[in-house]
Amino acid sequence: MSGRFDVVIVGGGVMGCSVAYFLASDPAFGGSIAVVERDPTYRTASSALSASSIRQQFSTPANIALSQFGISFLRSVSDHLSVDDDPVDLGLREPGYLYLATEAGADILRKNHAIQKASAVDVALLTPEELAARFPWLSVDGLVAGSLGLSGEGWFDGYSLMQGFRRKAKALGVTFITADVVGMDRVGDRVNSVLLDNGERLDCGVVVNAAGAKARRVAEFAGIPLPVSARKRCVFVFDCRDPLPACPLVIDPSGVWFRPEGAQFICGAPPPADRDPDTDDLTVEHDLFDDTMWPALAARVPAFEAIKVTASWAGFYEYNDVDQNAILGAHPDVANLLFCNGFSGHGLQQAPGVGRGLAELIVHGGYRSLDLTPFGYQRLLDNRPLLETCVI
Ligand SMILES: Cc1cc2nc3c(=O)[nH]c(=O)nc-3n(C[C@H](O)[C@H](O)[C@H](O)COP(=O)(O)OP(=O)(O)OC[C@H]3O[C@@H](n4cnc5c(N)ncnc54)[C@H](O)[C@@H]3O)c2cc1C
Missing domain, CATH: 3.50.50.60 (FAD/NAD(P)-binding domain)
Structure with missing residues (x-):
């Protein structure tokens, strides 16, 4: 045309x-x-x-x-x-994001918390004891704080x-x-x-x-x-036998994140900087799950010791290099x-x-x-x- x-x-x-x-x-x-x-x-x-x-x-x-x-x-x-009055259903759920920090990341977590509070974000800083009480399935080993979104965060x-x-x-x-x-x-x-x-x-x-x-x-x-470059990001879907009540999207200090997806979970992590080129390739890098993600997942959630990957995919971040x-x-x-x-x-x-x-x-x-x-x-x-x- x-x-x-x-x-x-x-x-x-x-x-x-x-x-x-x-x-x-x-x-x-x-x-x-x-x-x-x-x-x-x-x-x-x-x-x-x-x-x-x-x-x-x-x-x-x-x-x-x-x-x-x-x-x-x-x-x-x-x-x-x-x-034509047909409703749009995005399946929006709002269980929050939970950023976890060790001592090394605590200052930045607190700094970001102050910025977020100044913008009226509904967010709470939790101690390890509060985290353990709220999420009994979570290991708080090594953590000094967590930042939990109380509303307005989730997936769709x-x-x-x-x-x-x-x-x-x-x-x-x-x-x-x-x-x-x-x-x-x-x-x-x-x-x-x-x-x-x-x-x-x-x-x-x-x-x-x-x-x-x-x-x-x-x-x-x-x-x-x-x-702007194309950076590959891999996502893995896994089954876990035990339920994790009220599970938010959790970002571990290692950089690994996970969240529920229906009855299963999905997870991902940024690759190491020396394995993050501008690329056209969307092949899933399974060794990233085995070498980096699974050890971090199992350390943070003991129930994740016995998980099974059921699917995976890769997509591009349209990454602003600056x-x-x-x-x-x-x-x-x-x-x-x-x-x-x-x-x-x-x-x-x-x-x-x-x-x-x-x-x-x-x-x-x-x-x-x-x-x-x-x-x-x-x-x-x-x-x-x-x-x-x-x-x-
Ligand atoms: C694994 C992964 C997880 C993500 N998680 C999140 C998340 O949790 N939350 C979030 O907010 N975002 C997330 N994102 C990012 C989000 O998906 C993207 O930022 C967003 O989809 C970008 O939309 P876009 O329309 O710019 O790009 P795209 O959806 O890629 O659309 C661009 C389109 O342009 C077309 N195109 C390109 N060049 C041309 C051309 N020359 N002529 C004609 N057409 C062209 C392409 O075919 C494509 O369809 C994630 C991304 C990935 C890969």
């Missing part, structure tokens, strides 16, 4: 579909919108391979604000995304959230095109059109880069460097190319707030609800990283 659209969104994952939905539902926007997605089966999209959890426990106030809006959106998702069906945005955007008149974006016509400080692999061309008013782990390639089409935070809005050299990238493992929960913010930027020329300017490209140019220390 050749033609002209006021807004062309490259990538139809949760971010692209969220931007499309918020734009199309803004009464102040009367323009045309196209979402170009190269693979509508979403086989390797991060939105389809996510752990789909939401937390309020960040170290950056702007991230906290995004998650505060995120949870309110998820709780009332049918009010926003239902089509992220794939259905993406499909909900997509379905609603379509119902609101957004055009979805199946094609690979392979180039852009840039003249001076503007992108005039987007080139597709089928030889067609879309003229555009604004382009949004929502290409997930492939965002750097798309930015290069306009001659802009983007420090400060592990989103990169939103334009680069000063190209006014009409907006970045929506670099979420580094927390994009699903941020999709509602980011989609709304980018729609405001397009329609009103600035943020109206949450101020997302801290995530602007300018910070990278100024060497002012917005470091997020709560990265899983």
Whole structure:
């Protein structure tokens, strides 16, 4: 399909579909919108391979604000995304996140707690005795504190959230095109059109880069460097014979995390830095489970001594190499190319707030609800990283 659209969104994952939905539902926007997605089966999209959890426990106030809006959106998702009165069921559960700390991590846990309290996050610092009383299945050996989210944290069906945005955007008149974006016509400080692999061309008013782990390639089409790489993250599903009542998403000081998933559990961990390249490969690395995750799991939860892995998968973090935070809005050299990238493992929960913010930027020329300017490209140019220390 050749033609002209006021807004062309490259990538139809949760971010692209969220931007499309918020734009199309803004009464102040009367323009045309196209979402170009190269693979509508979403086989390797991060939105389809996510752990789909939401937390309020960040170290950056702007991230906290995004998650505060995120949870309110998820709780009332049918009010926003239902089509023909069909409710949207995301299976949202809110058992909290539990960050555990040894002496080495206690200061940062307390510092983050102060930041979170200042942003009205419903979070409690617990002593080892309080942790043991609340979670009798947990070994508190070596721990000095735990930070438990008391509300607003948990998990949901992220794939259905993406499909909900997509379905609603379509119902609101957004055009979805199946094609690979392979180039852009840039003249001076503007992108005039987007080139597709089928030889067609879309003229555009604004382009949004929502290409997930492939965002750097798309930015290069306009001659802009983007420090986003594709980092493989493996998730393992396992059975445990004993129930773990009220189990939250637990982040062990080793970096290993786990949470219930239906009657089973899932877990993961960041790989060692020397095994974390930019990659196209999604082969599951089973030795990471055997060598790193299982020993940490069994040490933290004695019932995990006898677990059985039943499934596994790998997906890409769209990893911001500089400060592990989103990169939103334009680069000063190209006014009409907006970045929506670099979420580094927390994009699903941020999709509602980011989609709304980018729609405001397009329609009103600035943020109206949450101020997302801290995530602007300018910070990278100024060497002012917005470091997020709560990265899983
Ligand atoms: C294992 C794992 C666990 C995670 N856990 C969580 C979590 O618990 N909570 C959370 O909030 N987040 C989590 N995330 C992160 C979250 O899933 C992502 O941040 C989010 O899905 C990113 O959405 P996106 O739309 O930017 O990217 P994607 O979903 O990857 O979508 C980008 C789309 O762009 C398309 N595309 C790329 N290039 C082109 C092109 N040139 N032309 C056309 N189309 C193109 C791709 O095909 C893709 O469908 C996790 C991610 C992984 C991998």
